[in-house]
Amino acid sequence: MEIDHRYDVIVIGTGPGGEGAAMQAVKEGKDVAVVERYMRIGGGCTHWGTIPSKALRYAIFKLTEFNKNPLFRNVTGGLHITFPELRKGASSVIDQQVAMRRGFYDRNGVDVLSGHGRFLDTNTIEVLEENGIRKVCAADAFVIATGSRPFRHPEVDFNHPRVYDSDTILGLNSTPRSITIFGAGVIGCEYASMFRNLGCKVNLVNGRDKLLEFLDDEIIDALSYHLRDRGVIIRHRESLDHVEPLDDGVITHLKSGKKLKTDVLLWAAGRQGNTEDLGLENIDIEPNRRGQIEINEHMQTKHEHIYAVGDVIGVPSLASAAYVQGRFAMNHLISHEPDLSLLKDIPTGIYTSPEISSLGRTERELTEAGIPYEVGQSMFKSLARAQITNTTVGMLKILFHRDTLELLGIHCFGQNASEIIHIGQAIMSQEGSANSLEYFMNTTFNYPTMAEAYRVAALNGYNRLF
Structure with a gap:
């Protein structure tokens, strides 16, 4: 077999995981190539998932904020912008992201191979161009x-x-009056928030007992309350019987006997790993039923020189985690002593309205483990900054050890939760006594800020000890 080019490392895919791996490897002096089957780099994160959906969410948020303001509403009678018009704002962001990321590869001398990559054996791939x-x-x-x-x-x-589905919904050509969202995971809950903020009637169908069961129970309850308060109809413990598409809508038939007729159906029940036609059968790797690849603690497949990172391995299925996994994998390849802290305590960011972000263990987990913990809370409605910005819905919750004051978990629900969480993350990542509730009690925070919630929550929790 004639080889066209030899590299130290070949990365298949240019999403966050592939980018993290490629950049780490090339910085360590490796000759690197990346394979991308689409015309533009960035993967699903840039083109169909994280970036376009969050840009859309922001546009909807600004529209909702404008229409809620009595001053603007009285002058204009409220703005009415269609879904496609709101979606257009994401295109410029995507273009900027693609140009920036393409620059990373160009500046670092990473070859970008455009085409579909497929394993021929454990050390060789073919790339078929369009x-x-x-x-x-x-x-x-x-x-x-x-x-x-x-x-x-x-x-x-x-x-x-x-x-x-969650990819094609971004091409919706009008604003529906009603929508059924089948699947109440992260994506389903995020789109339920967005469409309800657009004034759509929303059915959110959940196959489980609660929304997002991996979260702290209090956060789950808060999310459920605020979705319902906005008018979202949540239907728990339901399963699909069949879908009946019509010219004027879709009827979703549930096994409970319910029939939900809405203008459109958004199917948001899980993800499937992109492992078809990768030639995995040629290297004796068999994905699971959801197309995901099994790995060990070092991100290696059954072949020690072949790694897998990002959504193709399953949970946590976060862009942030994928990037870190890519870096971790290349650290392991090069040094065999990767920094294990890279994979520890990765925060969850959920872009519902309001946002949710979580780090560490929940009350449920700590109780089951028999760990003596205490709770510190700060309600946003009591913070001056939240009152000024009219973002008073939400709370910050700190879980800490009663005896050592070690931080065990941080859970935030409210505006900018995905930003606020990182203050707590910085302290939780410290070793020994530096990871302590006392940091927040003894640190001066700017006033008024949302960061002040940490001091309020820390003092609230510390006072519970006496």
């Missing part, structure tokens, strides 16, 4: 970072113009 040209490349190590896509139920007709 024009039919085939390149064969070899490497000492590989990183599979092909990401994921929405899981599609085989009995649901996704070709129908009123049936969408």
